[in-house]
Amino acid sequence: MNSTIETILAHKSVRKFKDEKLSGEQIETLVKSAQAASTSSMIQAYTIIGVTDPDKKAELAAIAGNQSYVEKNGHFFVFCADLYRHEVIGEKEGAEVTDSLESTEKFMVALIDAALAAQNASVAAESMGLGICYIGGIRNDLNAVSEVLQVPDRVIPLFGLAVGVPAEDNEVKPRRPxxxxxxxxxxxxxxxxxxxxxxxxxxxxxxxxxxxxxxxxxDTWSAQMARMLEGKKRMYMKEFIEKKKYDLK
Amino acid sequence: MNSTIETILAHKSVRKFKDEKLSGEQIETLVKSAQAASTSSMIQAYTIIGVTDPDKKAELAAIAGNQSYVEKNGHFFVFCADLYRHEVIGEKEGAEVTDSLESTEKFMVALIDAALAAQNASVAAESMGLGICYIGGIRNDLNAVSEVLQVPDRVIPLFGLAVGVPAEDNEVKPRRPxxxxxxxxxxxxxxxxxxxxxxxxxxxxxxxxxxxxxxxxxDTWSAQMARMLEGKKRMYMKEFIEKKKYDLK
Incomplete structure (x- = not known):
């Protein structure tokens, strides 16, 4: 087993970080790693927003359900599905791109693109000895997140990624066989x-x-899943996504 | 720069593979690597289908637009968003899970989960000296793919992943700055x-x-993107996704 696979198999989410900021060079390495991921027909349909402003971090932590590690970490990224610049390309090139941008297909492409990029950044971070935690909690209120980060239409903040020097050592949770x-x-x-x-x-x-x-x-997994799925979380999502001009056609 | 980041930054898609099958051990390492990725609240909402049957591979290659590397590779995986077993959990636990399973939120969760897993498998493969290529082309006709792989409702084949020993050495394509x-x-x-x-x-x-x-x-990137987006590809997708009982609420 090589060191990359060792890194991948040793993954566990870290929710407590030391008070140590990532360097500019580290951030750039993570962004470049993200960008090296495969992308559907080179569409590169995502944007990464680094959040350093303490007020904004506090707002995002509150939205995510008061998760302290959204505020306290080495760096906080938000990965967004992004077809905004493709709309600008349509204007620039005089091309009819709206139907395509608003298709379910391109919604899927943008989500997959952003997720592939994020996972590259995560593996890169862990290979550097850093810990990571995905923050799906920002989807609790994407209207609020969109205001905090001032994202235009055709941009959907999907999840946060907290990165930093681990201040806890968790165990790897057992996956399905x-x-x-x-x-x-x-x-x-x-x-x-x-x-x-x-x-x-x-x-x-x-x-x-x-x-x-x-x-x-x-707890069993079935019981956990049943409880979670009974919860009907984030049922505003369809409306939000369509308001952002995704997934309409 | 460590070897993991070197691997990540050196990524390029490989579309020509040597006639050498992956071993069972290699396949298991890739699947386990995929599974080690983060998953939203442990939902693990994906299934990986390995396709080895030559007839099925030929059918998938035809669907993907006659891409020979869908047939000729070391191994071919199809990554699927999967909430089927969560439906079974609902029955088993007597829990009302339908609204949740049919929500846009869970559609997003399943796509992101599957993509994170796939990217882990990709990085793991490349760290082993193998080449990879994502095959979005299977989305040309997911009705046909669903028949070939016999997937039930609540399962959406998202993309293929061809893996194998590279028989070509491509260049890294320049990403956006x-x-x-x-x-x-x-x-x-x-x-x-x-x-x-x-x-x-x-x-x-x-x-x-x-x-x-x-x-x-x-070609410029803008011209490429404009041409692709004018193409209005896969506009049947919304109907298919909804038929599979995703993204309805």
């Missing part, structure tokens, strides 16, 4: 298999929590 | 700046092609 995630040639959809797999992974997760809480927490 | 992609504290949206940046990058891209084609190709 690879054999459940990886199918060959066809999707294994028969419900009996799925239920059996769920029960197997539920036991793993439950044991993981029991060991780490001296038996106080006995 | 980092200073254009990276903004600080607020999004720089004034159109004069955007246009000036576009012109700068247009020159870079144009020079890149001119040098490599002895002046025959003089």
């Amino acid at each position: 690879s054999a459940h995630v990886y199918h060959e040639n066809t999707y294994r959809s028969d419900k009996e298999t799925v239920r059996r797999e769920l029960e197997e992974y539920d036991r793993t997760v439950s044991e993981y929590y029991q060991e780490r809480t001296s038996g106080r927490r006995t | 980092s200073a254009h992609v990276y903004h600080e504290n607020t999004y720089r949206s004034d159109k004069e700046t955007v246009r000036r940046e576009l012109e700068e990058y247009d020159r870079t891209v144009s020079e890149y092609y001119q040098e490599r084609t002895s002046g025959r190709r003089t």
